[in-house]
Amino acid sequence: xxxxxxxRVSHLNVSFPDDDPYDGIEERDTVVRELSFTMKPxxxxxxxxxxxxxxxxTALSVIRxxxxxxxxxxxxxxxxxxxxxxxxxxxxxxxxxxxxxMIFQEPMTSLNPVLRIESQVSxxxxxxxxxxxxxxxxxxxxxxxxxEDVGLPDPEGVxxxxxxxxxxxxxxxxxxxxxxxxxxxxxxxxxxxxxxxxLIQEQILxxxxxxxxxxxxxxxxxxxDLHVIRRLCDRVLVMYQGQIVEEGETKEVLDHPQHEYTxxxxxxxxxxxxxxxxxxxxxxEDVTIYYPPRGASSGLFRKVKVEPYxxxxxxxxxxxxxxxxxxxxxxxxxTIGKVLTGLHGIYDGTIRLFGQPLEKVLxxxxxxxxxxxxxxxxxxxxxxxxxxxxxxxxxxxxxSREKQQEMALQMLEEVGLSEAIFHRYPRDLSGGQRQRCCxxxxxxxxxxxxxxxxxxxxxxxxxxxxxLELLLKLQKQRHMSMIFVSxxxxxxxxxxxxxxxxxxxxxxxxxxxxxxFAHPSHxxxxxxxxxxxxx
Numbered sequence: 306x307x308x309x310x311x312x313r314v315s316h317l318n319v320s321f322p323d324d325d326p327y328d329g330i331e332e333r334d335t336v337v338r339e340l341s342f343t344m345k346p347x348x349x350x351x352x353x354x355x356x357x358x359x360x361x362x363t364a365l366s367v368i369r370x371x372x373x374x375x376x377x378x379x380x381x382x383x384x385x386x387x388x389x390x391x392x393x394x395x396x397x398x399x400x401x402x403x404x405x406x407m408i409f410q411e412p413m414t415s416l417n418p419v420l421r422i423e424s425q426v427s428x429x430x431x432x433x434x435x436x437x438x439x440x441x442x443x444x445x446x447x448x449x450x451x452x453e454d455v456g457l458p459d460p461e462g463v464x465x466x467x468x469x470x471x472x473x474x475x476x477x478x479x480x481x482x483x484x485x486x487x488x489x490x491x492x493x494x495x496x497x498x499x500x501x502x503x504l505i506q507e508q509i510l511x512x513x514x515x516x517x518x519x520x521x522x523x524x525x526x527x528x529x530d531l532h533v534i535r536r537l538c539d540r541v542l543v544m545y546q547g548q549i550v551e552e553g554e555t556k557e558v559l560d561h562p563q564h565e566y567t568x569x570x571x572x573x574x575x576x577x578x579x580x581x582x583x584x585x586x587x588x589x590e591d592v593t594i595y596y597p598p599r600g601a602s603s604g605l606f607r608k609v610k611v612e613p614y615x616x617x618x619x620x621x622x623x624x625x626x627x628x629x630x631x632x633x634x635x636x637x638x639x640t641i642g643k644v645l646t647g648l649h650g651i652y653d654g655t656i657r658l659f660g661q662p663l664e665k666v667l668x669x670x671x672x673x674x675x676x677x678x679x680x681x682x683x684x685x686x687x688x689x690x691x692x693x694x695x696x697x698x699x700x701x702x703x704x705s706r707e708k709q710q711e712m713a714l715q716m717l718e719e720v721g722l723s724e725a726i727f728h729r730y731p732r733d734l735s736g737g738q739r740q741r742c743c744x745x746x747x748x749x750x751x752x753x754x755x756x757x758x759x760x761x762x763x764x765x766x767x768x769x770x771x772x773l774e775l776l777l778k779l780q781k782q783r784h785m786s787m788i789f790v791s792x793x794x795x796x797x798x799x800x801x802x803x804x805x806x807x808x809x810x811x812x813x814x815x816x817x818x819x820x821x822f823a824h825p826s827h828x829x830x831x832x833x834x835x836x837x838x839x840x
Contacts, residue, residue: 310383311491311523312344312367317380319362319371319547333376337362338547340380346490349517349524351538351555353531353570355767356736359547360527364493367525368405369397385490402429406484410496412476416468423448423464426483433487451482456512473634474505478512485516493525498533499763502633502792507836510537529765531571532795532837535559543567570766574799575774579781581802582624586754586786587645592618592654594640594810614640615810617654622754627780627787629801629818631794631833636807638790642756645788646675658754670701673788674747678759680739684731690717690742691727697749716745721775737768741775748779755780758790773800794837798822806830 317340320333337359344350352360365371367382369389382389384404392400401407406429409415417425426448430439439447445464452460455478468476477497484492494513498506514537517524528534534541534555541558543551543566551564562568594615615637622628630638643649644656647667656663659671666672677683685693694713695706703709710727717726720741731739740760747755757776761769777800780787791797797804797818804821806814806829814827825831 309345310343311346311348311385312525313381313383314343314363314367315341315381315383317341317363317366317382318378319359319366320376320378321372322374333378335378336547337366340547340549342542342549342552344491344523344525347517347521347523348540349526349538351534351541352525352527352544353529353534353541354544355529355570355765357546358544358765360529360544361495362547363544364407364495364525364527367491368401368407368493370407399433402487402489403433404489405491405493406487406489407493407495408477408480408484408497410499412468412473412480415480416476418468420467421464422452422466422468422471422479426451426464426479426486429483429487447486448482451486452479454485454516455479455482456508457482472505473501474508477501477505477509481509481512481516485520485522488520489522491523491525493527495527496529497526498528498530503794503833503836504633506533506792513537529769531559531766543570572770574770574796575777577627577800577802578777579625579627579802581626584624585621586624586659587620587622588655588657589618589620589641590655592644592652592656594618594637594644594649594652597651613810615652615807618812620805620812620815622786622788624786625780625784626803627789627801629797629804630788630790630807631792631797631804632807633792633833635809637810638807639758642675642758642788642790645673645754645756647672648675670750671753672750673754673756674750674752675756675758676740676743676747676760678762680736680743681731683743684739686731689728689730690734693742694727694746694749697746701750712749716749717742719748719779720745721771735768736764737772740764740768740772744772744775744779748783751783752785754786754788756788756790759792760789761796762791762793769796794822794833806833 317337318335319337320335322333340363352363354360366377377390427444430444430447448464449460452463457463457475457478471479498509501509510533513524516522526538538555540553541555542549543558543564545566551558551562551567558567559571562571592615593613595613618641630641632638640649644652658666691713694716695709698709698712703712714724714727717724722738722741726738761772764772773796789797789801801818803816804818805812806827808829814821814825814830821830822834825834
């Protein structure tokens with residue numbers, strides 16, 4: 306290892322047990338194969354690839370946080386000249402935090418919900434006090450300073466808060482603060498902007514760049530979002546099936562990919578193929594949506610007027626149309642979808658579906674169906690996929706078990722899944738497979754309106770493209786109208802006929818997709834498009 310190298314990974318092979326229940330013999334499934342790369346101090350290296358490509362396994366190998374069932378079969382990991390694979394657990398604990406820190410993908414699950422922010426950010430200082438332990442006041446001042454450094458307003462107030470009191474972007478800043486408080490030499494960021502809206506994502510990327518320029522910390526940045534990789538990283542590794550298939554300067558790799566897999570990653574999102582009709586299937590006129598005060602029932606709330614969540618929204622959705630709704634977190638995108646599906650009912654104004662009042666349609670069998678952002682949370686973890694689909698048919702009125710199973714299997718085939726999925730649990734499936742199951746479950750109701758609420762935000766670029774292709778195919782075949790809720794402006798531009806832009810609960814701009822993206826008129830729309838780096 307040369308003196309100017311911070312990290313060297315050489316010929317790394319990592320495997321997990323691959324148990325076959327039929328023969329009882331344990332075999333090993335290699336998830337990282339002959340992995341080799343180097344990082345210098347101050348490097349920003351991106352790692353990109355689809356789910357299961359070995360990105361996160363690479364990061365967890367470096368910081369030695371692999372599951373107990375995982376095994377490093379061969380290879381070497383050198384950090385500042387130290388062989389990490391030969392260190393004791395005590396030595397590794399000293400290294401984590403002081404030398405290497407990690408930002409995890411989902412801050413809400415990484416932060417302890419019952420501890421205040423100051424307690425969690427200061428934990429690394431208490432575990433790694435250095436030569437001279439810090440006093441309580443010194444720790445408090447250092448926590449306050451790092452929260453200020455990551456751009457959190459009122460650091461003193463944030464110290465006293467719990468994670469649930471912060472927005473997604475604020476929680477991610479807290480995670481970054483916790484990772485930086487010990488001044489590490491290497492920061493590993495594992496999908497730190499996934500599921501954040503485009504403006505918050507831009508803020509986090511700007512923050513990481515500013516921290517890098519100010520402190521010189523090296524960053525190993527893992528993502529499936531090529532736009533994010535292009536925005537932040539100097540070099541990039543492309544991983545496929547546990548191997549590096551291409552590497553080099555970020556611009557060169559993404560603009561002139563050599564490997565077929567890289568070419569697939571940078572391929573464009575599928576385009577919309579249907580032509581909308583001129584008959585509206587949904588009409589909203591001056592709709593204001595309220596949320597009840599904490600602890601108040603819906604019935605009580607109807608007599609109490611508080612600040613609304615969506616203000617005076619008017620829109621139309623036409624037959625066979627895909628209408629995009631974009632905006633930042635908390636802008637009201639998902640709230641509109643919840644009202645249309647009957648999941649939220651506190652609103653003023655007029656909503657008509659197929660010319661009928663919303664309440665009348667919701668009482669029948671033609672209610673819109675919703676595909677949610679997180680398919681794992683949307684599926685019952687204690688039941689098989691087959692049971693879930695058959696339960697959907699039971700609730701619809703199909704009584705024959707044979708008919709339920711037949712229809713469930715047909716739906717699995719329609720959404721591109723094998724018959725074997727019928728007997729599996731959600732935990733046994735990939736993210737893309739789970740989302741296909743959720744799409745199939747929604748389609749069992751044969752809806753005329755489908756509401757897709759961030760359906761691909763948590764999926765890697767390859768699986769995302771496959772799910773979008775499926776949605777477009779089904780929308781065309783079934784002559785459905787679709788509301789596509791997203792913060793990904795690149796996807797909305799290509800698959801939506803028209804776009805509505807929401808800012809803090811108000812529609813600030815609407816029109817044909819091509820017109821909105823070519824000539825945005827509102828400042829907020831311009832900001833969204835600039836943040837998405839649309840060309």
